[in-house]
Every structure is written in C-alpha cells, then in structure tokens.
Amino acid sequence: SSGLAFRRRISQKHVEILGNKYPVDEVTNVTPSILSKVPLRLHTKPGHPLCTLRGLIEEHFAGFSHVSSFSPVVSPFKNFDELSFAKDHPGRAVTDSYYVNKDMMLRTHTSAHEVEMFRKGEDKWLLTADVYRRDEIDGSHYPVFHQVEGARIFDATPEGVKAVEEDNERLAQQLAKSNIEIEDVPHVSPTNPVQEGHDPVFAELVAKNLKLSLNGMILKLFGGGASKEPLKVRWIEAFFPFTSPSFEVEVLYQGKWLEILGSGVVVKATLDTAGVQNKIGWAFGLGLERIAMVLYSIPDIRLFWTEDERFLSQFKAGEITTFKPYSKYPACYKDVSFWLPAETSLHENDFCDLVRDTAGDLVEDVKKVDQFVHPKTKRTSVCYRINYRSMDRSLSNEETNQIQGQVVSELKSRFGVEIR
Ligand code: FA5
Ligand code: MG
Numbered sequence: 105s106s107g108l109a110f111r112r113r114i115s116q117k118h119v120e121i122l123g124n125k126y127p128v129d130e131v132t133n134v135t136p137s138i139l140s141k142v143p144l145r146l147h148t149k150p151g152h153p154l155c156t157l158r159g160l161i162e163e164h165f166a167g168f169s170h171v172s173s174f175s176p177v178v179s180p181f182k183n184f185d186e187l188s189f190a191k192d193h194p195g196r197a198v199t200d201s202y203y204v205n206k207d208m209m210l211r212t213h214t215s216a217h218e219v220e221m222f223r224k225g226e227d228k229w230l231l232t233a234d235v236y237r238r239d240e241i242d243g244s245h246y247p248v249f250h251q252v253e254g255a256r257i258f259d260a261t262p263e264g265v266k267a268v269e270e271d272n273e274r275l276a277q278q279l280a281k282s283n284i285e286i287e288d289v290p291h292v293s294p295t296n297p298v299q300e301g302h303d304p305v306f307a308e309l310v311a312k313n314l315k316l317s318l319n320g321m322i323l324k325l326f327g328g329g330a331s332k333e334p335l336k337v338r339w340i341e342a343f344f345p346f347t348s349p350s351f352e353v354e355v356l357y358q359g360k361w362l363e364i365l366g367s368g369v370v371v372k373a374t375l376d377t378a379g380v381q382n383k384i385g386w387a388f389g390l391g392l393e394r395i396a397m398v399l400y401s402i403p404d405i406r407l408f409w410t411e412d413e414r415f416l417s418q419f420k421a422g423e424i425t426t427f428k429p430y431s432k433y434p435a436c437y438k439d440v441s442f443w444l445p446a447e448t449s450l451h452e453n454d455f456c457d458l459v460r461d462t463a464g465d466l467v468e469d470v471k472k473v474d475q476f477v478h479p480k481t482k483r484t485s486v487c488y489r490i491n492y493r494s495m496d497r498s499l500s501n502e503e504t505n506q507i508q509g510q511v512v513s514e515l516k517s518r519f520g521v522e523i524r
Pocket of ligand 2: 352363365366
C-alpha cells in the first residue's frame with residue numbers, strides 16, 4: 105500500500121537524492137518530508153549539538169580514523185544481507201524501512217557500512233551518519249536520527265593477544281580511578297556464545313576490550329558533573345546477526361535506564377566478506393540524539409531540526425551546556441476516526457508518515473486512541489489523536505483545522521478510507 109500511496113502523491117518517475125536520480129517503482133515509500141532531511145547532515149554542522157557530541161566521541165577514540173561522508177542510499181544487500189540478517193527479518197519490511205525503490209533503500213543503521221570500512225584495511229575506525237526508520241511519532245522518535253559506528257580489530261596471533269591484554273590493563277587503570285558503577289554480564293555465556301572458529305580466550309579478551317573502551321567513553325560523556333553519586337552503567341546481553349557475543353548498554357539518568365548503544369564481537373562472515381583475514385575485533389553503534397537529549401537537556405527530538413535562533417544560538421562548538429527551553433506553545437488535539445476499506449491494511453507507520461508529510465514538524469505526537477470491528481459489517485474502525493504544537497510559535501485554531509483538513513483529505517485520497 106505504501107508504494108501506491110507515494111505514487112498517488114508525487115506522480116514523478118524519479119526521486120532525486122543528493123544529485124542522483126532513482127526510478128520510482130511499486131516498492132517506493134520514501135516521502136517528500138523524509139527526502140527533504142537528507143541534505144541537512146546535522147552531524148557535520150559546526151556548533152550543532154549533534155556535531156559537538158560526535159567530536160567528543162572522536163576525541164575519546166584517539167587514533168581511530170573517522171568518516172562522515174557516505175550517502176544514505178544503500179542496497180538492501182548492504183544494509184541486511186551482507187550483515188547476516190535472515191531473509192525474513194522484520195526490519196526489511198516496507199512498513200519498517202524507507203525504500204527508494206526495489207533495489208535501493210535509506211540505510212537503517214550505520215552498520216550498513218561495516219564491510220566497506222573493514223575493506224579499506226582500517227583497524228580502528230569511527231563512522232557517523234544519518235539513518236532512517238519508519239516509526240511512531242512522539243517526543244523521542246523521529247524517522248531520521250544519527251548513529252556513530254565504531255570498530256577495532258586485532259591480529260589473531262600471540263602478539264595480538266598480548267596487545268589486547270596490555271590495552272585492557274591500561275583502560276582498567278583509567279576506570280579504576282573514576283566514579284563509575286558498572287553492572288556487568290559475563291563476556292560470554294551459553295545464550296551469548298563465542299563464535300565457531302574464534303579462540304574462546306581471545307574472544308573474551310576482545311569483549312573485555314570493547315566494554316572497557318565504551319565504559320571509558322561513557323565516563324567521558326556522562327561523568328563530567330560534580331555529582332558525588334557514581335555514574336551507573338549496565339551491560340545487557342543482546343542479539344545482533346552481525347556480532348556474537350552481543351551487548352547493549354544502558355545508563356541511569358534522572359532515575360531512568362536509557363539504552364544508548366548496541367555492540368559485540370564482529371562475526372567472522374563480515375570480516376571475510378571485507379577480505380580481512382586472521383583478525384578478531386569488536387564493533388558498536390550508538391544513537392547520538394538519545395545521548396544528546398540527556399546531556400543537553402533537550403526535551404523534544406524535533407528540536408534538533410529547528411532553525412530557530414532561540415535554539416541554535418544556545419550552543420557553542422565543542423561545549424556541552426544545558427538547554428533553556430523557550431516558552432512551550434499550547435498543544436492542540438484533533439481526532440480523526442475512519443473505516444478501513446475491507447481490502448486495505450493501513451499500517452500505523454503509513455498513517456504516521458502521512459501525518460508527518462502533511463503537517464511536518466507541527467505534529468508532536470500521534471496516538472491510536474480507539475479501534476474496533478463492526479459486528480455486522482466486520483469493517484474496522486480506528487481513531488487517531490494528533491497533537492499539533494509548534495516549537496517556535498502559537499498555532500491558531502484556524503491553522504490547525506486547515507492542516508487537519510489536509511490530513512483528512514490525504515487520508516481519503518491515498519488510502520480510500522471512509523471518514524466517520
Ligand atoms: C543497531 O542499530 C545496531 N546496528 C548497533 C550495533 C552496531 C550492534 C555494531 C552491534 C555492532 P539498535 O537498533 O539497537 O542497533 O540501535 C542502536 C542505537 O541507536 C540504540 O541503542 C539507540 O541509542 C539508537 N536508536 C535506535 N532507534 C532509535 C530511534 N528511533 N530514535 C533515536 N535513537 C535510536
Ligand atoms: Mg537496541
């Protein structure tokens with residue numbers, strides 16, 4: 105349904121992304137509002153909080169090369185297959201990812217470039233980029249966000265073992281002097297195994313190196329305050345098709361555990377594909393917005409995209425300061441209830457994209473507030489509540505009604521629903 109909806113809306117044969125033209129087909133579901141974000145590259149704008157945070161991370165990983173110039177348009181092969189994703193992985197669905205057409209998509213994570221980076225022959229690298237996922241709408245979800253991917257590989261030789269051991273000792277000493285409280289999980293376990301073909305002792309040392317390196321980074325980012333309370337970090341067993349063992353990291357911030365990254369020991373298949381032999385190492389991928397919202401006290405993820413000087417002027421390159429919110433403008437709630445046509449399934453993400461595409465950043469939140477099946481006709485009725493609120497000004501009721509009117513008419517013309 106998404107591809108059709110898109111074509112009905114912009115009846116062009118091609119979409120243009122960063123100067124390249126891509127033919128539109130029945131799979132296409134990128135929207136004009138998403139495409140307008142691609143050239144912005146917030147992580148490269150000096151003074152922007154995301155750019156400053158990227159800089160601090162690059163500073164921490166001294167000696168790592170860094171790249172931030174890859175195009176977000178990649179093949180599904182690169183985003184998924186090359187990273188050992190199963191053929192039926194849900195992330196591949198058109199409801200979850202943005203497809204330019206059947207052959208190309210917008211990357212859903214920076215891991216899409218792992219093989220490419222390893223193929224360059226780099227042993228230590230960082231990569232920052234914008235990534236795209238179809239998702240719900242609220243204050244902490246946006247269909248475009250930014251990730252930093254990092255990796256380090258060691259020679260699978262006795263000298264390599266020695267190098268990791270020495271590095272682990274150095275990193276452990278740095279952490280020992282700091283005010284950090286770490287809840288750990290075993291480096292390997294029956295449910296989080298060493299890969300076949302990896303020396304278990306070496307693999308454990310590498311996992312330990314990963315944890316020490318990232319704990320050091322977290323301490324640098326979050327541990328700067330004068331608080332006497334120790335910084336609390338917890339490691340959790342995780343699963344990714346392209347790492348084993350795998351971990352996620354959460355940081356306790358203002359009473360809540362916040363997931364900031366995924367990581368693990370790189371699967372051999374990734375390095376093999378990249379033509380890298382006799383090496384073993386780790387990789388991680390972290391969300392810049394997640395961390396920036398906490399460090400700068402930025403309350404709404406849309407703010408990263410605003411051009412309002414009251415936002416931008418508060419930040420200085422290289423410095424983390426607390427954001428002082430300017431006045432919050434009133435919210436305006438509008439409901440829309442409709443019958444789904446019998447033969448259509450309207451995914452929640454289709455609805456959210458339609459709203460985002462019509463109302464842009466004037467929409468703060470979308471919630472499904474009701475759904476039922478009519479006992480006789482068996483038709484499904486749904487009701488969504490849209491919260492309109494500008495971050496820059498007060499919206500008049502006329503303006504909100506007009507936007508809501510557009511949402512309703514788009515809904516009818518794109519999906520053929522019957523408004524109740
Ligand atoms: C990944 O994207 C993996 N590629 C990470 C990885 C890399 C694992 C290398 C192993 C080795 P995940 O989907 O969990 O994993 O996202 C990683 C981080 O991105 C999350 O921890 C979070 O900080 C951030 N993130 C994920 N989804 C969102 C979102 N919708 N909005 C903001 N940040 C997000
Ligand atoms: Mg995750």
